[in-house]
Amino acid sequence: MHSSDSSSASGHTAELRAAASRLDRRRFLTTTGAAAALAFTVNIPLGGAASAAEASASKITDNPFTLGVASGDPLPGSVLLWTRLAPRLFESGGGLPSARFTVHWELARDERFTRVARRGTVNAHPEFNHAVHVEVGGLDTDRVYYYRFRAGQWVSPVGRTRTAPAKSARxxxxxxxxxxxxxxxxxxxxxxxxxxxxxxxxxxxxxxxxxxxxxxxxxxxxxxxxxxxxxxxxxxxxxxxxxxxxxxxxxxxxxxxxxxxxxxxxxxxxxxxxxxxxxxxxxxxxxxxxxxxxxxxxxxxxxxxxxxxxxxxxxxxxxxxxxxxxxxxxxxxxxxxxxxxxxxxxxxxxxxxxxxxxxxxxxxxxxxxxxxxxxxxxxxxxxxxxxxxxxxxxxxxxxxxxxxxxxxxxxxxxxxxxxxxxxxxxxxxxxxxxxxxxxxxxxxxxxxxxxxxxxxxxxxxxxxxxxxxxxxxxxxxxxxxxxxxxxxxxxxxxxxxxxxxxxxxxxxxxxxxxxxxxxxxxxxxxxxxxxxxxxxxxxxxxxxxxxx
Missing domain, CATH: 3.60.21.70 (Alkaline phosphatase D (PhoD))
Structure with a gap:
């Protein structure tokens, strides 16, 4: 095992050269027709407009919340909520057309949603396989919340999440x-x-x-x-x-x-x-x-x-x-x-x-x-x-x-x-x-x-x-x-x-x-x-x- 300062410095220099070589290969990737065909350059503002036409969620005839709900990366006063619309699990696109759907979400202080803290809407884009990611802010720190989604007549299971404490909290x-x-x-x-x-x-x-x-x-x-x-x-x-x-x-x-x-x-x-x-x-x-x-x-x-x-x-x-x-x-x-x-x-x-x-x-x-x-x-x-x-x-x-x-x-x-x-x-x-x-x-x-x-x-x-x-x-x-x-x-x-x-x-x-x-x-x-x-x-x- 090498431990001298000179060895460490030479190691980092070699690593930077290797990183430059890898970057060249990635530049090749992004300029190829294959990458464009795979549509990896789609850059849709999350929750913003997209090229796909809008469809009414009221026309979804089967339960689209077959994958449940999730939350993640809790911050002080903020949490990320997730779901994906997929009425037919094992079909491409989850059985939905290539259209965007409006999904309603709610986050409450109680499991029965009698004290709603935040609510809103988000677009489920076909470009993201109708997944939604909702970054909810302005919440209390170090608190348990409950959340759910709605698309048309369908309501998701209820999820339980929590925000992180304030960074200074003991x-x-x-x-x-x-x-x-x-x-x-x-x-x-x-x-x-x-x-x-x-x-x-x-x-x-x-x-x-x-x-x-x-x-x-x-x-x-x-x-x-x-x-x-x-x-x-x-x-x-x-x-x-x-x-x-x-x-x-x-x-x-x-x-x-x-x-x-x-x-x-x-x-x-x-x-x-x-x-x-x-x-x-x-x-x-x-x-x-x-x-x-x-x-x-x-x-x-x-x-x-x-x-x-x-x-x-x-x-x-x-x-x-x-x-x-x-x-x-x-x-x-x-x-x-x-x-x-x-x-x-x-x-x-x-x-x-x-x-x-x-x-x-x-x-x-x-x-x-x-x-x-x-x-x-x-x-x-x-x-x-x-x-x-x-x-x-x-x-x-x-x-x-x-x-x-x-x-x-x-x-x-x-x-x-x-x-x-x-x-x-x-x-x-x-x-x-x-x-x-x-x-x-x-x-x-x-x-x-x-x-x-x-x-x-x-x-x-x-x-x-x-x-x-x-x-x-x-x-x-x-x-x-x-x-x-x-x-x-x-x-x-x-x-x-x-x-x-x-x-x-x-x-x-x-x-x-x-x-x-x-x-x-x-x-x-x-x-x-x-x-x-x-x-x-x-x-x-x-x-x-x-x-x-």
Missing amino acids: LTEMRLAAVSCQAYHDGYFTAYRHLADEDLDAVFHLGDYLYEYAVTATGGARAYQDIRLPAQFNRETLTLDDYRLRYALYKSDPDLMAAHAAHPFIVTWDDHETENNYADDTPENDVPPEEFLLRRAAAYRAYWENQPLRGRQLPHGPDAQLYRRLHFGRLAQFDVLDTRQYRSDQAYGDGWQTPGPESEDPSRTMTGATQERWLTDGWRASRATWNVLPQQVTFSQRKDRTTADYKLSMDSWDGYPASRKRVLDGWQAAGRDNLLVLTGDVHVHFGMDIKQDFDDPASKTLGTEVVTTSISSGKDGVDRPGNWDTYMRANPHLKFYNGRRGYAVVTLSPDTARADFRTVSAVTTPGAPVATAASFVTEAGDPGLTPA
């Missing part, structure tokens, strides 16, 4: 959940049904909201459901229509809809929302970058359309700024990362490899130089008790064996050790306390101490990493996977490891952060109960996990 507690990896074909989203019943302030989705892989007519492992899916799902997603329909399939799941209706979500993507293990403009397979960027543009567009994201996250072609910062009073600052769009290609051809000069090259980056500076600058300015880093892939070291010939995952931060070191150096230079990293991706629960030097168990502990398992990916799983003993011995900073499906609940207070690792016994059969597999705490000012 709070006694915040409860959040971390979720990731929900492969429809691997089982039921039972964990979401339990998540909907949790008392939470927000849910952080850390990536792999959907998978690009084919789904059979019977829904893969969902053998108990009485449906026959159209043949269009039994292929990998490539086009904008493919991704839009795949979101319709996933978001039609009643347990996922229940979780969205119960809590505001703060989302970020990983790889499968586009393609497995892509890195910036480099695809998994041997496809020219220009061709892959067309696919990425389609995937990013469909992601924004189907998530509770604000207008500033709207993609422009194959690019979107998804990383962003949110606050929950003086208790927590959340720096939501994007570790896919700007990363260097995986070293040594990806997979689990012996680390060496290629993976340890100081020019390699997980975040890109701009996002890295944004992160460390934000830490220097932070006055929060807890600085929380919701992101995608495992941050702490994971050796796969106890012997000197160990291998590391080239897709995780282990494949980008210089980038990780720059981030941790920035954390220490900022002089902040209480770093908490939230991670998804690996389909298991991990609780880890973040070490200054992972190869020296006695080195300083800089923070804590909570890795949440998958919602369904990997099917049922087991409490102790076959490599459990090896992992625990090879990685002394690893304090907990469980291979069931579920989610993690983190409770923040001025004094402690508590992590409850929640698991369900099965996902290949519906209705499994939920249990707490283990609970750990880390004390403010004293990083490191101890059993609760």
